[in-house]
Amino acid sequence: MLADDMACNARNEYPAQVFNNENHKLNLYGDNVEVDYRGYEVTVENFLRVLTGRHENAVPRSKRLLSDEGSHILLYMTGHGGDEFLKFQDAEELQSHDLADAVKQMKEKRRFKELMIMVDTCQAATLFNQLQSPGVLAIGSSLKGENSYSHHLDSDIGVSVVDRFTYYTLAFFERLNIYDNASLNSLFRSYDPRLLMSTAYYRTDLYQPHLVEVPVTNFFGSVMETIHTNSAYKAFSSKISNSKSNPEMPLNQLSEHDANIPNDELKNEKQKCPYSQMRADLHKKLEKLENVDTVVNLSIAVMVVVVMVSSSLLR
Amino acid sequence: MEETSDRLNPGITPEFDPKTMRSTKPGLKRLFITTSVLFSFLLGVPFLWKSVEIYRSPLPFHDIDSLSDQIESTPLRFPCNFHAVFVGFPSTDPDNLRSQIQDGINQLTHQNSQCGSCNFSLSVTVQNRDDQCSETLAHSSTTCSYRCGVIKRNVFGVGVDDTVDESLNDVFSGCSEESGKVYSVVVVNKENANGGDEVKAVVGKRRHAWIVGNGLEERYGDMVARVSEIFVKVFMTGGRDEDSIQGEFMPVGSDGRIVLSFSLLNSNPRDWVYDWDFQRIDEALLAPVTKALAPIANISVESQVLYHTPKSSFSSWDKKLQSYIFRTSDLPFFVNSNEWHLDTSAGASGRSKILQFVVYIPSGKECPLLLQLPNGEISKTNGFISPMWGGVIVWNPGNCDKDSESPSRNTISPQDLEQIVEIFLGQFRQLFGFKSEAIYTSGLGTYKILPSERGFTEWELDVLSRKHTCFNLHSCSTTLGSLSRLVRSLPRMIIKDEIGEQVKYSLKAAKLAQSNASLGGYSSSASSSREARSLAENAFFHPSIMSVSYFSYEHCFAVYSPFFLPVAGHVVLAALREWRRYKQEKAKYLTWLTRKKTA
Numbered sequence: 001m002l003a004d005d006m007a008c009n010a011r012n013e014y015p016a017q018v019f020n021n022e023n024h025k026l027n028l029y030g031d032n033v034e035v036d037y038r039g040y041e042v043t044v045e046n047f048l049r050v051l052t053g054r055h056e057n058a059v060p061r062s063k064r065l066l067s068d069e070g071s072h073i074l075l076y077m078t079g080h081g082g083d084e085f086l087k088f089q090d091a092e093e094l095q096s097h098d099l100a101d102a103v104k105q106m107k108e109k110r111r112f113k114e115l116m117i118m119v120d121t122c123q124a125a126t127l128f129n130q131l132q133s134p135g136v137l138a139i140g141s142s143l144k145g146e147n148s149y150s151h152h153l154d155s156d157i158g159v160s161v162v163d164r165f166t167y168y169t170l171a172f173f174e175r176l177n178i179y180d181n182a183s184l185n186s187l188f189r190s191y192d193p194r195l196l197m198s199t200a201y202y203r204t205d206l207y208q209p210h211l212v213e214v215p216v217t218n219f220f221g222s223v224m225e226t227i228h229t230n231s232a233y234k235a236f237s238s239k240i241s242n243s244k245s246n247p248e249m250p251l252n253q254l255s256e257h258d259a260n261i262p263n264d265e266l267k268n269e270k271q272k273c274p275y276s277q278m279r280a281d282l283h284k285k286l287e288k289l290e291n292v293d294t295v296v297n298l299s300i301a302v303m304v305v306v307v308m309v310s311s312s313l314l315r
Numbered sequence: 316m317e318e319t320s321d322r323l324n325p326g327i328t329p330e331f332d333p334k335t336m337r338s339t340k341p342g343l344k345r346l347f348i349t350t351s352v353l354f355s356f357l358l359g360v361p362f363l364w365k366s367v368e369i370y371r372s373p374l375p376f377h378d379i380d381s382l383s384d385q386i387e388s389t390p391l392r393f394p395c396n397f398h399a400v401f402v403g404f405p406s407t408d409p410d411n412l413r414s415q416i417q418d419g420i421n422q423l424t425h426q427n428s429q430c431g432s433c434n435f436s437l438s439v440t441v442q443n444r445d446d447q448c449s450e451t452l453a454h455s456s457t458t459c460s461y462r463c464g465v466i467k468r469n470v471f472g473v474g475v476d477d478t479v480d481e482s483l484n485d486v487f488s489g490c491s492e493e494s495g496k497v498y499s500v501v502v503v504n505k506e507n508a509n510g511g512d513e514v515k516a517v518v519g520k521r522r523h524a525w526i527v528g529n530g531l532e533e534r535y536g537d538m539v540a541r542v543s544e545i546f547v548k549v550f551m552t553g554g555r556d557e558d559s560i561q562g563e564f565m566p567v568g569s570d571g572r573i574v575l576s577f578s579l580l581n582s583n584p585r586d587w588v589y590d591w592d593f594q595r596i597d598e599a600l601l602a603p604v605t606k607a608l609a610p611i612a613n614i615s616v617e618s619q620v621l622y623h624t625p626k627s628s629f630s631s632w633d634k635k636l637q638s639y640i641f642r643t644s645d646l647p648f649f650v651n652s653n654e655w656h657l658d659t660s661a662g663a664s665g666r667s668k669i670l671q672f673v674v675y676i677p678s679g680k681e682c683p684l685l686l687q688l689p690n691g692e693i694s695k696t697n698g699f700i701s702p703m704w705g706g707v708i709v710w711n712p713g714n715c716d717k718d719s720e721s722p723s724r725n726t727i728s729p730q731d732l733e734q735i736v737e738i739f740l741g742q743f744r745q746l747f748g749f750k751s752e753a754i755y756t757s758g759l760g761t762y763k764i765l766p767s768e769r770g771f772t773e774w775e776l777d778v779l780s781r782k783h784t785c786f787n788l789h790s791c792s793t794t795l796g797s798l799s800r801l802v803r804s805l806p807r808m809i810i811k812d813e814i815g816e817q818v819k820y821s822l823k824a825a826k827l828a829q830s831n832a833s834l835g836g837y838s839s840s841a842s843s844s845r846e847a848r849s850l851a852e853n854a855f856f857h858p859s860i861m862s863v864s865y866f867s868y869e870h871c872f873a874v875y876s877p878f879f880l881p882v883a884g885h886v887v888l889a890a891l892r893e894w895r896r897y898k899q900e901k902a903k904y905l906t907w908l909t910r911k912k913t914a
Contacts, residue, residue, distance in 0.1 A: 032653035045863055055665060056858050061658060064665050068703055069562045101862060108797045109855070110562070178628070178648060217647070226646040228688065229698040229706065231752040232737035233744060235766045236600070 001050075002035050003042040003079075003089050006159075013157060020162045020170055022154040028170075036063050044092045051102040053111060069110035074118070074219040078163060081121030083144060084129060100130035107133040114207070116219045120165040122147045125201040137207040139188065141165035142198035149197050164196045173220065184218070185211040336907035341900030346893045353890040356883060363879075367871060369807055372815030378822050379799045383792040385829075391788065393781050394495035394835045395433035397546050401441045403468050403504035404532050409451045412539065413439040419543030424551075430785035433495075433551050442466065444506075471503045471527045480519040480765055487523050495835030496777060498550040499523040500542050504531040516541060516760060518549055520767045522774050541759050549762060553778030554755045555748050563702045564748035565786050567612040568668035569852040571845040575601075576671050576705075577618040578657055579727075583678030584622040586717050591674075591727045593618040600736050604743070604770040610838035611776075611783050611845070617660055627651035630681055636693065638683040646686075646699050649707060666852065670746060671705035672739055682715035696738045696751075706742035708735060740770045748782075749775060780841035784832055787844035791825055794851040801860065808865040814854045821850035 007018045007029040018029040037046060049055055050065050067073055080087040084096040106112055117138040119127050124140030131138065141148040141163070150160035151167040162170075172190050176182055188211065191200040204211060217223040289295060399416060401407075417437055424432065440450035440463075448463035465486050470479060487499050503525060514528035514537075524545050531538055548554065567573055581588055597616055605614045628645040632638075641649070650673075657671045677684040686694040686709065698708035712725070727735070741751030749771070753764040764772070771779065795818060802810060824847035831840035 045861065048861065048863055049858070052861075054856050054858050054861060057665065059665060061660070061663065061665055061669075070703060098863060105797075105801070109794070179644075221648075222652050223647045224650060224701040224704060226643075226649075226699045226701050227745065228643060228646070228686075228694065229696045229700060229708075229738060229742050229745060229751050231741060232696055232734065233740040233751055233753060233766055233770065234737055235740060235768045235770065236733055236737060 001037040001042045001047065003039065005035060005038045008038075011158075019154070020167060022152060022156065022161060024156075026174075034062070040089075042089060044088050044094050044098070047088070047094065048098065048102050052105050053109070065111070067111050069113060070225070071112050072114045072116070072218050073112045074116050076118045076120075077127075078120040078166065081119070081124060081127060083123050084126045086119070086121055086127055094127075096127050096130045099127065100132065103131055103133050103136060107135065114218065118169075120148060120163050124148060125203075128203060131203075131206060134206050134208070137184075137202070137204060139200060139202035141196065141200055143201050146198045164198075165191070165200060168192075168195065173216075176216075182216050183212050184214045184216055187216055331907070331910075335903055336910065337900060337903040338907055340904055341897055343897070346897045349886070349890040349893040353886050356886055363875075367875070369809050371802075371808070371810040372812045374799060374802060374810065374815055374818055375822065376799050376803070379792075379795045379818070382822060382825060383796045386788055386792045390430035390432075391785055391829065391832050392430075392432055392434040393832055393837060393840075395435045395551070396495055396497040397435050397437045397550075398497055398499040399437070399439045399542050400466065400499060400501045401439070401504070401538075402466050402501060403444055403506065404441055404502075405443055407441055407535075409439040409441045409449050412441065412535075413437055413451050415535075415539045416543055416546075419539055420547055423543055423547040430789070431781040435546070435551075466501060466503075468503055468505055471505065471525065476517050476519075476763070476765055479517070479525065480521070480523075483519060483523050483525065484521050487521070496522055496837070498546065498774065500545050501525040502531065502538055502542065503527045505529050514541075514760065516545070516762045518545065518755070518762055518764045518772075518774075520765050520772045522550070522777075524549065524762070537759070544757060544759055545762065548757060549755060549764075550774050551778070553748075553775050553782075554750060554764070555778075562786065564746065565783065566668050566670055566703050566746050567783065567845070568666055569849060569856075570664060570666045571613055571849045572664070572667040573612045573614045574660055574663040574667055574669045575614060575616045576657065576660055576669050577616070578655075578671065578673050579618075579620045580624040580655065580673055580675045581620070581622045582625050582676055583680075585722055586679035586682075587676075587712060588622070588722050588724045589676050589712065589727055590620060590724070591732060592729075595729075596732055596736055600733070600768075603768055604740070607769040607771055607776060608779075610841045611779055615662065617662065619659070621655070621657075624655050624675075625651060625678070626675065627653070630684055633687075636685065638685045639677075639681045640685055640687045642687050643689055643699075649699075650701070666856070668703075669705075670743075672742070673705070673707045674735060675707055675709045676712060677709065679715070679717045683711035684709050685711075696741065698738050698742060700742045700745050702746065706739065706746070708738050708742075710735060743770060747779060777837050780837035784828060784837070784840045784844045787841075787848040788825060788828060791821060791844070791848045791851040794848070794855045795821065798851070798855045798860075801862075805862055805865055807867060807871065808862070809859060811857070811859055814857050814860075817850045817854040817857075821847050821854065824850060 006012060007016050014024070016029060017024075017027045020026050020028055037050075050063075053065060055064055065073075077086060085093040088094055103115065106115075113135060115136045117128055117131075117136065119125075119138070119140040121127070121140075122142060123144050123146065124142050126144050127140065128136075128138040142165075149164050151162050151164045152160065154161040168191060169187070172187055188200070188202055193199050286292075397420075399412070401412065416439065420435070420437070438450065438452045440448055442448045442463060446464035466483070470482055483499075483501065487497070499522065501523065505527065506529070514526060514531070516524065516526045518524040526538065526541060526545075577593065579589065579591055597618070601616055605616065608614055626649055628641060628648040630639040630641040630645070633640045655673070657673065658669060660669055663669050684697075686697050686699075688694055696708065697710070698706060700706040710727075710731070745751050753766045755762040755764060767773075798818070802808065824843045828840045828844035828847055831843060
């Protein structure tokens with residue numbers, strides 16, 4: 001959900017690009033980014049609808065949270081915020097009790113197994129004060145009474161490029177490769193209060209597993225749980241091995257059946273509908289023709305002759 | 316002086332005190348005016364109340380609570396009938412065998428009554444070498460009586476298993492379902508002296524299994540144990556290991572539909588392009604599977620062919636195997652959700668479950684691509700599943716040499732397509748919690764399971780129906796419970812009629828499912844429980860139930876009080892004041908009257 005889609009902003013000198021650094025090395029808005037809610041669609045109501053799953057029937061699947069009871073969800077929120085609220089669109093606020101209520105309903109309906117909330121605003125840690133559902137891990141960039149700051153200004157674009165908390169999170173992940181088994185604990189320990197200029201506070205009382213044992217790929221990187229398929233289900237080959245006299249595959253056998261059935265249907269149709277039979281015959285005749293062009297030219301000539309004859313008759 | 320004062324004030328007695336007495340009766344006009352204004356205000360209060368009233372359709376909270384209690388306390392059990400036939404054994408007491416088998420079954424189920432387990436009734440028939448039978452039946456009147464001598468010992472071991480299965484089906488198919496289906500196990504004791512000591516156990520495609528061996532009359536204990544194992548581990552639980560109702564292997568959407576979305580991924584179409592004749596395999600091979608699972612879910616099938624879909628994990632060249640290898644540790648990263656646009660179904664609604672089945676054709680730089688298991692072997696299927704998501708099969712083109720001029724356009728041959736569909740059927744079974752291979756191994760031996768072209772055998776479909784009934788009813792009751800708690804916690808939330816009706820029908824379907832289950836109709840209870848769950852979910856996820864949109868009583872009070880409180884305050888105060896004044900004046904008048912009387 002992007003309320004201000006900066007990549008598509010008319011004042012952005014580098015259209016469709018959002019960088020994390022003023023050296024413009026890393027384009028965060030790559031080719032495959034898909035934004036589901038942008039602009040005026042980003043409201044507190046839509047946000048809570050996404051979380052709880054209460055959409056109108058016509059809302060497409062790409063705008064829904066299609067999670068089930070085994071899913072791990074990462075919820076990352078950034079913007080302006082304060083004591084127990086987060087600002088939406090300069091006009092509304094998301095209150096911490098609304099968020100807690102939505103998470104409670106999600107848990108009751110088993111829409112997630114583990115949820116991680118990352119908040120990067122001023123006084124971020126107050127936003128998840130009221131959470132009580134188990135299986136939720138939350139980290140905020142600053143405590144109550146503290147502000148969160150942006151990292152640096154990109155004078156080329158004219159705005160601050162990235163916030164400090166987000167910058168150091170991204171830096172942590174850029175250092176990893178696909179086979180590193182980094183734990184969430186190492187991520188959380190990598191935040192230095194002096195560099196962030198605020199205290200990154202996290203809450204683990206609702207989250208049972210120990211952070212040292214939880215890999216970051218639990219929430220980041222869209223990693224799936226996989227089970228190998230040991231063997232195929234030999235429903236068709238057993239038939240083949242048994243019937244030696246009939247070496248055809250079931251597909252071919254069935255294709256014969258299929259060939260038989262339309263003929264029967266055609267015969268029935270002949271009894272029922274001579275018109276379609278006539279069309280089918282015509283179609284077959286046309287297919288047999290080798291040179292279709294001459295037929296077309298001939299028929300055009302015939303049409304012209306008919307038109308001339310009829311117009312002369314009418315005069 | 317007294318006279319003058321008397322003459323000056325004729326009707327006033329010397330004790331007249333204007334502060335406590337008055338000579339005229341107090342007027343009622345002022346009181347009337349103020350009380351009429353107050354009365355008109357009071358008359359308007361019901362209209363105001365009615366205008367701020369919100370419509371709440373009455374939900375049957377009591378019924379919802381009783382349903383949840385019922386489902387929590389008494390787990391749902393289905394009636395099943397077990398029938399064991401011993402052929403070729405010398406005349407033994409069938410009652411003894413029956414009690415032994417019953418003990419074996421009880422031991423294996425640990426007497427725990429889980430939801431979906433069987434409330435079984437057991438009957439045993441023994442047919443001796445002269446084709447005479449003695450039997451114990453669980454209940455007297457049954458149409459499933461076994462006609463003695465029908466099963467001949469020479470059928471077994473001679474023909475292939477499929478023909479044996481068909482012949483047994485003819486024997487046992489005469490059963491009509493009164494209370495649950497009948498599962499039969501036939502133990503055949505052959506007297507072939509040349510034959511070895513091996514015991515073969517096969518489970519058929521319908522609802523019967525058979526064990527064939529030599530010299531089995533010496534090994535009754537063994538046979539009883541194997542028979543009980545077939546009844547419990549195979550017929551009752553379907554060869555699945557887990558006991559609990561895990562939602563991880565119930566991939567049915569909350570509206571009771573599943574969409575199977577097949578995608579053929581050409582990783583680099585500049586090397587080669589493959590196409591498939593999907594319609595044929597849909598009509599020929601997938602339609603029976605879809606029809607077989609109709610009571611459990613409404614399944615629809617879609618397919619697409621995608622191009623330029625690289626995978627996001629890496630593979631390495633192995634010289635010994637002359638192919639590119641990827642390992643099971645790469646599997647979680649295989650699906651490239653950035654570039655694989657799989658979920659493009661236009662037909663699936665928001666709450667159906669889409670299962671993605673991907674056939675991945677590697678590019679020329681990684682051909683052939685093989686999956687290596689942790690023990691060093693190469694996978695036979697090159698495929699894996701992700702629970703509740705779907706499955707991936709890596710299919711290597713037969714010839715990995717690239718045609719350098721132009722990419723070759725090929726169609727996957729029907730034989731290869733059939734193999735792919737077989738792997739897909741294995742993956743589909745895995746997604747439902749069964750094993751993809753058709754064999755069950757236990758401490759006592761292995762049981763060969765005959766594969767059915769519908770993807771699931773009849774007894775596996777029974778297991779699925781029972782498990783899904785349990786899961787759906789449980790989900791329905793928790794959803795309705797959450798809904799009732801939510802509705803009760805927001806007293807000013809509008810509850811539309813639609814929601815009330817859906818709750819009512821959901822409760823009705825749940826009751827129907829429970830009664831069907833007790834009568835033994837597995838598939839009918841599965842479909843009514845599916846309906847119950849989908850109606851409950853529709854009611855719960857109705858878009859009008861958003862707590863943000865509704866305000867509390869305090870808010871309503873805060874909105875209306877600035878309009879009415881100040882004016883109402885004044886009116887009430889005025890009426891009270893007038894009333895008090897009237898009472899005071901009345902009292903004054905009365906004292907004057909009494910004074911006049913006494914004077």
